[in-house]
Amino acid sequence: MPIARPAAPVRLDAIELRVLHLPLVSPFTTSFGTETVREVIVVRVRTADGDGWGEIVTQQSPLYSSEYTQGAWDVAQRFFAPALLDAAAHALAPEEVAGVLEPFVGHRMVKAGLELAVLDAALRAESRALGEYLGAVVDRIPSGVSVGIQRDPSALVDAVGGYLDEGYVRIKIKIKPGRDIADTAAVRDAFGAIALQVDANSAYTLADADTLAELDRFDLLLIEQPLQEDDIVDHAHLAARLRTPICLDESIVSAKAARDALALRAAAIINVKAGRVGGYLEAVRIHELCREAGIPVWCGGMLETGIGRAANAALAALPGFTLTGDVSASDRFYSRDIVRDPIVLDGGHVRVPTGPGVGVEIDPVALEDATVARVELRR
CATH class of the missing domain: 3.20.20.120 (Enolase-like C-terminal domain)
Structure with a gap:
């Protein structure tokens, strides 16, 4: 059951990246360590029709995976975001994001977060739910x-x-x-x-x-x-x-x-x-x-x-x-x-959320309070 109806392309004007620190309600311990604060990167893509949001799910240290937040922050800024902005000079469909980023080896969590942000923006523009x-x-x-x-x-x-x-x-x-x-x-x-x-x-x-x-x-x-x-x-x-x-x-x-x-x-x-x-x-x-x-x-x-x-x-x-x-x-x-x-x-x-895109709206105050680093890249 492949995607029955692909999303329409969107034109990316800018990509914003934020590192967040979110305290956990209690320590979370696995075989590889304990987390008390979740460090995560949130992605916002800006288009003429509105914004789209994604999440890069790397952790602070490369323990679950070889990917980690500071590495993701670097590769997203230096390589992935510029590549997407160049590709979207006219318009970019969510289904095309993986192809644009394919030449870059690895960093799947970064690719996933950027793809989700583009997908969210495209579906919001069409008033379609991700589900x-x-x-x-x-x-x-x-x-x-x-x-x-x-x-x-x-x-x-x-x-x-x-x-x-x-x-x-x-x-x-x-x-x-x-x-x-x-x-x-x-x-x-x-x-x-x-x-x-x-x-x-x-x-x-x-x-x-x-x-x-x-x-x-x-x-x-x-x-x-x-x-x-x-x-x-x-x-x-x-x-x-x-x-x-x-x-x-x-x-x-x-x-x-x-x-x-x-x-x-x-x-x-x-x-x-x-x-x-x-x-x-x-x-x-x-x-x-x-x-x-x-x-x-x-x-x-x-x-x-x-x-x-x-x-x-x-x-x-x-x-x-x-x-x-x-x-x-x-x-x-x-x-x-x-x-x-x-x-x-x-x-x-x-x-299952039924609103446009991923179906949630960002709380700007909570987002700002959790932000410890921010950068915006434009075409």
Whole structure:
């Protein structure tokens, strides 16, 4: 199901980049570190018909990915924004952004954020919603929550209990060596047959296969990215030893990477993150590939602001997203978002925005308060 009706081209007059610092409501700990403040880049493209907004989901340090905020800030200013402004001297369609940026190697999160901003501007000009454009088939999606590593299993149980009380319908807990079996057992014992999965963020090697096999007894939905991102063959070997389905995250950086992983039987499930794969259009291609192969997908998260969170809700409304994803309410991470109407949880679900573009309006005061750096590039 490719994009049925492409968006009309827009003429870019300027591209604004802002680095934001957004305090998290509580520290978020994974196998690779702890975040207390989310550093993120917000993109605004200016056109004759209005503005469009996007989000570059890099983190402050290159721990989840080789991309990081200051590197993204540099490459966006020095290479990507000038290339798009040159290409859009007359007009540029959102579907053309990836082609303009293709000569530049890597930096998929930057490409994704710029593509989303152009897409938002083009769809706003046509009064079309992103969900409609991508091919959404539902108006709300079930909401799961990602729970970071806590100080001990008891604290983890308390945290999970709080999210279940809020109405989240699926729990994902972060794990790492030494914080895996006991933590998972504590949650399973405390809450019984809840929908539960674990995320290793590449913390293990094939030598840990026996430990990972112990997770089979907890009847998990999946184990996410147990090995390093380039360990596709090892993931295939591990998959043959586990009953729990393996889901790939960091390893899937494009539709081609997804195709290769499926061919090697390295994954039974794929987590689709638009930023990680270079944009929402590439994310749709992965969705289509997996749907044709009978492989379930779900939408992951990168602690997005309301911009990326709304776009993720639209993506997760496509028909192949059959597993509950990480599109949680804004207040899971932020006490103050940068959009006027943050994403909220309603009966365990979040609504797919129906307004033009990504469907959210920026709160200019909140945006300005969170901004620590700003630059605007013009043609």
